[in-house]
Amino acid sequence: MIEEEFDAIVIGAGMSGNAAAYTMASQGLKVLQLERGEYPGSKNVQGAIMYANMLEKIIPDFRDDAPLERHLVEQRLWVMDDTSHTGIHHRSDHFNEAKPNRYTIIRAQFDKWFSRKVREAGATVLCETTVTELVRDGRDRVIGVRTDRTGGIIGADVVVLAEGVCGLLGTRAGLRSMPKPETVALAVKEMHFLPEEVIEQRFGLNGDEGCVIEAVGTISRGMAGLGFLYTNKESISLGVGCLVSDFAAAMESPYALLDAFKNHPSIRPLIAGSEVKEYAAHLIPEGGYKAIPQLFGDGWVLVGDAAQLNNAVHREGSNLAMTSGRIAAEAIVQLKRRSHPMTKRNLSLYKIMLDNSFVVKDLRKYKDMPALLHTNSCNFFTTYPQLLSKAAQNFLRVDGTPKIDKEKATTAAFVKARSRWGLVSDAVRLACAWR
Amino acid sequence: MTMAVTKLRVEDKLYHNRYLVDPGRPHIKVRPHEKPSPNLLALTRVCPAKCYELNDAGQVEITPDGCMECGTCRILCEASGEIEWNYPRGGFGVLFKFG
Ligand SMILES: Cc1cc2nc3c(=O)[nH]c(=O)nc-3n(C[C@H](O)[C@H](O)[C@H](O)COP(=O)(O)OP(=O)(O)OC[C@H]3O[C@@H](n4cnc5c(N)ncnc54)[C@H](O)[C@@H]3O)c2cc1C
Ligand code: SF4
Numbered sequence: 001m002i003e004e005e006f007d008a009i010v011i012g013a014g015m016s017g018n019a020a021a022y023t024m025a026s027q028g029l030k031v032l033q034l035e036r037g038e039y040p041g042s043k044n045v046q047g048a049i050m051y052a053n054m055l056e057k058i059i060p061d062f063r064d065d066a067p068l069e070r071h072l073v074e075q076r077l078w079v080m081d082d083t084s085h086t087g088i089h090h091r092s093d094h095f096n097e098a099k100p101n102r103y104t105i106i107r108a109q110f111d112k113w114f115s116r117k118v119r120e121a122g123a124t125v126l127c128e129t130t131v132t133e134l135v136r137d138g139r140d141r142v143i144g145v146r147t148d149r150t151g152g153i154i155g156a157d158v159v160v161l162a163e164g165v166c167g168l169l170g171t172r173a174g175l176r177s178m179p180k181p182e183t184v185a186l187a188v189k190e191m192h193f194l195p196e197e198v199i200e201q202r203f204g205l206n207g208d209e210g211c212v213i214e215a216v217g218t219i220s221r222g223m224a225g226l227g228f229l230y231t232n233k234e235s236i237s238l239g240v241g242c243l244v245s246d247f248a249a250a251m252e253s254p255y256a257l258l259d260a261f262k263n264h265p266s267i268r269p270l271i272a273g274s275e276v277k278e279y280a281a282h283l284i285p286e287g288g289y290k291a292i293p294q295l296f297g298d299g300w301v302l303v304g305d306a307a308q309l310n311n312a313v314h315r316e317g318s319n320l321a322m323t324s325g326r327i328a329a330e331a332i333v334q335l336k337r338r339s340h341p342m343t344k345r346n347l348s349l350y351k352i353m354l355d356n357s358f359v360v361k362d363l364r365k366y367k368d369m370p371a372l373l374h375t376n377s378c379n380f381f382t383t384y385p386q387l388l389s390k391a392a393q394n395f396l397r398v399d400g401t402p403k404i405d406k407e408k409a410t411t412a413a414f415v416k417a418r419s420r421w422g423l424v425s426d427a428v429r430l431a432c433a434w435r
Numbered sequence: 436m437t438m439a440v441t442k443l444r445v446e447d448k449l450y451h452n453r454y455l456v457d458p459g460r461p462h463i464k465v466r467p468h469e470k471p472s473p474n475l476l477a478l479t480r481v482c483p484a485k486c487y488e489l490n491d492a493g494q495v496e497i498t499p500d501g502c503m504e505c506g507t508c509r510i511l512c513e514a515s516g517e518i519e520w521n522y523p524r525g526g527f528g529v530l531f532k533f534g
Binding site for chain 1: 444445448449451452455473474476477480481483484485503504505506507509510511513514520521522523524525526528529530531532533534
């Protein structure tokens, strides 16, 4: 028996689900959003850098009341070996603009804010409710859901699956296969609290300015992975992540990696004296373009991390999630206005619109990157970082060795480690994957 | 020795987190087995909350109280049927304050 009918049911109150629910509710659709956590955000983890442009398209005046931490003026990319880092830093006063482009956020707080906006737009939001089943009719069309709250079916013309990277429902319903260990990374993260002034001093920041560090190198112990450190107002988020397949093959412990990162001589002074208030773990989709599953069907669409829409090269996910949620919602609103049914054929409009957006265009650009980093992780994450560190030291140390001999030694070290052919082929493959 | 030290550290980390445990309803179960597969064995190291441990008989056991619902064990061991994985009931499980 169908208990109640909605125009749309959104499963999940993360970035993609909130974007979808907000967009549909503000266009007058009758929307139900279901979230298994006690409050929106209680299950969600992010670094977290939030990209303003994609939120502006949904809530133009979000800066008025969204819980934003710091706007970014400086980005540091580090290549690390066990005792050093070599980096490219970019800091610009241009990032101190009236409407800054990137902010750090704290997801649990941000998701609560976003959910309030969804309610204000008119959607019904039910937390503490796990959706346990997608209900289908005799012709295999999705017609609603069952939850662990009531036994009955809640009906809808269309179900938006914004269920995140784990995506239990869609995989169990056979709408897509489960992510493979080599297409997801496991990240662990800690929240370190420090007084605002201390953070500003350590990173040379004024007021709400923020700085982020992303690091690759021996910290991932030969696995394909990355470390990060982001400044919030009164806290520092820091963590490491590596492919699940690499973790399993190497039998490495993520918390051991995290502790090694925290104790690295380049990181330790930045967090000295901090109070840790949380330890979190979450998966990140890393399969890229080739891992994107079927995105629509009779009575359903798939958005965000559940659809593997994550740009691992640029560390972007929440913006792809928000954009895919918004675009799916806009497609649904268009169909609704024309009184078109939510069939697979009609919902292909979502895919057409998404293919035309930066979401799919960016992922397509890097389609070969996941495979390259996966098969070549030891060279990219250990050998080259070590060589780079040695080269930098060799260049900087003044010890009476003629410069020409120093250069020769550096070249020889690269050739010895990877052979000439190995160096050329790595460079060519990297360039091709980047193109 | 190193195992014990590592264990201590993870517990120290999990101590900062908030959970609402659903008593008597573990959301993850390990299928009884003689000898764990390589992936199941790997969980004793890879699970970020160290929920999986080897017992004296060399089998893998789970205590999911500190689970952060990351899904890593599901990705590695659900397809083979070695573990059964579900979300906790609505409202239960880990409650990230920051995330
Ligand atoms: C450590 C880390 C750092 C990151 N850093 C960045 C960053 O700096 N910038 C960036 O842009 N992205 C970053 N990302 C990626 C970003 O967090 C994700 O891309 C984004 O959260 C995806 O949003 P989503 O809505 O698809 O999924 P989620 O935010 O995971 O939301 C899914 C929601 O669905 C709910 N749910 C799932 N199943 C059910 C069910 N059956 N019933 C009811 N509710 C359900 C969940 O509780 C959850 O609230 C990072 C990710 C991690 C893990
Ligand atoms: S879901 Fe993650 S934290 Fe929970 S038991 Fe599995 S691996 Fe461990």
